[in-house]
Amino acid sequence: MVYGIVLGSLLALFSTQVLASDALRLAEKKGCLGCHHVERSEVGPAWKEVAKKYSTHENAAHQLAGSILYGSMGNWGDRPMRGHAKKMNKDEALVLAEFIMGL
Numbered sequence: 773m774v775y776g777i778v779l780g781s782l783l784a785l786f787s788t789q790v791l792a793s794d795a796l797r798l799a800e801k802k803g804c805l806g807c808h809h810v811e812r813s814e815v816g817p818a819w820k821e822v823a824k825k826y827s828t829h830e831n832a833a834h835q836l837a838g839s840i841l842y843g844s845m846g847n848w849g850d851r852p853m854r855g856h857a858k859k860m861n862k863d864e865a866l867v868l869a870e871f872i873m874g875l
C-alpha cells in the first residue's frame with residue numbers, strides 16, 4: 773500500500789517533468805525562446821513573471837493561449853507580441869500556456 777503511494781507519486785513527478793521538457797522543446801521549435809526566457813525578461817516578459825501576474829486569474833491558461841495564438845499588446849510594455857496561430861494549433865498553444873502557468 774505504502775509502496776503503491778510512493779510509486780504513484782514518483783510516477784506523477786516523473787510525468788510532469790517529462791511534460792515540462794516537452795513543452796520547452798515545443799517552445800523552442802515554435803521560436804518562442806528567441807524572445808522569451810523562463811527566468812529573465814528579454815524581448816518579451818520572463819515566463820515566471822507571466823505566471824505570477826496571472827496566478828489569481830481564473831482560466832489564466834486559456835487566456836494566455838489566446839494571447840499566444842492571436843497576439844498580445846499593452847499587458848507588459850510597448851512591444852506587442854504577434855499572434856502565432858499560423859504556426860500552431862489551439863492544443864499546442866494551451867500546452868505552452870499551461871506550462872507557463874505551472875512555472
Ligand code: HEC
Nearest residue numbers: 802804807815816839844845846847848849851852853868
Ligand atoms: C518576436 C518576439 C516574441 C516571440 C517570438 C514570442 N513572444 Fe511572447 N511576448 C512578446 C512580447 C513583446 C510580449 C508582451 C506583449 C504585451 O505587452 O502584451 C509577449 C507576451 C507573452 C505572453 C503574455 C501574454 C499576456 O496576455 O500577458 C505569453 C504567455 C507569451 N508571450 C508566450 C509566448 C509563446 C508561448 C511564444 C511562442 C509561441 C511566444 N510568446 C513568442 C514577444 C514575443
